[in-house]
Amino acid sequence: MEFGLSDEQRMLAESVRRFADQNVDAERLKALADAGETADTGLVEGLAGLGTLGIVTPEGAGGSAMTLLDACLVQQALGRNAVPAPFTASAILAPIALAAAASGGDWLPRLAAGEARIGVGLSEAAGRRAGTGIELDGERASGTARFVLDGVGADAWMLTTTDGGLILVDADAAGATCVALTTIDRTRSFAEITLKRAPVTLLMQPGADPTLLPRLLAAGRTALAFDSLGACERMLERAVAYAQERKQFGRVIGSFQAVKHLCAEMAADLEPCHSLCWYAAYAAAAYPEEFELMACHAKAHMGEVGQFVARTATEVHGGMGFTHEMGLHYFFKRIGVNRQLLGNPDQVRQHAAALQGWRRAG
């Protein structure tokens, strides 16, 4: 019986944390994010060099066939520094789907090497808004997918269809257009992809593998929860450090209980999130029947805790926390976007209720 990270997992997380600290310090984050650079070549090469981009990819396809938990620990370490590099779509979601579809062509090794990128659009599978959705007609598809994660500048897009299929579209396919969506988060890109009878590769026929889309959605939600967990850890650390530097009334503000208690509340909320996130990711392989529900719990709960920590850590910094200069806002915004992606907490809780057989009354 062991509920915790293995030595290997701790080393993996530590190596990515070190990489992020060396390559994306506060100055560099500001430079990249303010320039809207979400896929810096050096960072992508560095992540590929660490082997993180092929972390869940099968060994025969250039990856290391590790678990979702391992991949999520990388995601957490990226969230800690708000690293502006595509990871969730190209290194977690696309490889899981391509490996399951067994029709990934040569995409898998190229993704693992950082030579190609795929943007992934699962928002419609989580909850479809009017004016979105992609209809399949033979080998062509039409319609719109929004909030395609890491979609700008990608080589292809992996999208869901309204009837539950999964398709891959080349970025240069005739009839496919990409519009960048500007969000509050400048560290990751989101795209709106519109298809007009664009030729597509069908990765999964509607209904062929009824577990694939739910699993992908759950993996995406879990990864976003870990990203916020990492960002929250950093915000708390910064709040605690700042409270021990800043003086008012002749004392460091961290010696006032009013400020200490804010920090204690953040820690008290955040600590159990580790266990909840670990278990959700671990369940993907170990307890697949619990995976969807646990991913909902992790995503929704991390969304709530994230909102509290993002706000509170900013408040501890006083007026400085509100400035662009302090750079806390990159984390505030990343946490804020994670909360809304693939279903906000309210939406995800409704899903969790449905999964337990509790239907909603009118």
Added chain:
Amino acid sequence: MDLKLSERYEDYREAVRVFLEEHRSVWRQPMADSDGRPSAAGRSWQALLIEHGYTCRTIPKQYGGHGGKADILESFIAAEEFHRVGAPTGLANQGISMFVPTLLECGTPEQKERWIRPTISGEIVWCQGYSEPGAGSDLANLQTRAVEDGEDFVVNGQKIWTSSAHFSDMMFVLVRTEPEAPKHHGISYLILSMDTPGIEVRPLKTMTGRAEFNEVFFTDVRLPKTQIVGERGAGWQVANTTLKHERGMLGDPGQANAMLGRVVAIMEEETLDGVRLIEHSGLQDRLLRLQARAQAMKLHGLRLLTHGLKGEDAGVARLIVKLNGTILNHEIAAFAIDVLGELGALYEDSPHLKDRGFWQTTHMFSLGLIIGGGTSQIQKNIISERGLGMPREPKPASKGA
């Protein structure tokens, strides 16, 4: 990550199940008499638990304990199985949980010989005299005084929040013996019999309407000077030795989950306008929020267990448990009251009362647990100071003469 138990522990779990099944007729009886003292069945059950090592596991055999080695995982499994079937986990007064561990650490051989066996068997019941009206969170500020007089100490003062004082035989008590010493160094740890002349016990009714606690008044209470544990003036340190024994008591991390399961059962059964409450989207949303928190705390308990098994200090992860656990339990009870709606306002012997008022009582009593045993505000001080390394509150400047 590996949540499976090795064969040895699976066998242990099976042995616990067999034991509980075999002795069901003992533990189904009331564990306490109407006056609050352990019943005959309660003492028989306690004897069985000690014999099998399900309680008093590491207390030496010579003092009536089980005399075994600590095994956190076995204790955890046993706790899970006991809770699963609702079996009582043994007598639980502060004599057993606090006084005996303190004696084992700081008592003289004679004290251990005399007190431990009858205490853990349930023959002698103890209460704890720590808090005072002016010494709650600031416990070391206690003012009850013991003055030397020949071979005796003479005690005067008042204690409060003394649970079970009205049916206890003995009290372990912190008193000030050296009024000139700094406040943490002027305290002694004494033991006294509750039938000593000069002791008055007044029940203290709480918001639940029951007298769960007492006030205890001391007027010229005499006890021999030998009834001290540890050195004179070292009572604060003696009392604090007990704290490290709390490591072994993990509590039941699944408790919140189990409570929530009972709320779900009500929601699946009760209807409003013909619609089951479980389908009411507002209640559903609140249920799902609590479910995630209860799951997180349960898994957090497994994380702490793992740290314990490896002999690691879990740091801040350990320090948040009292704060989070008590608040979560209270909020689950508050949610249950909302689920019951107007039925949640019923109390005592009212018609239509659900579960014999369990939720109403739990809602109020669990608020007491947020306050008792170190308030949430004290917990936040501990988390920020010991867990996050933030500075202590500076001492107020002393008022100059």
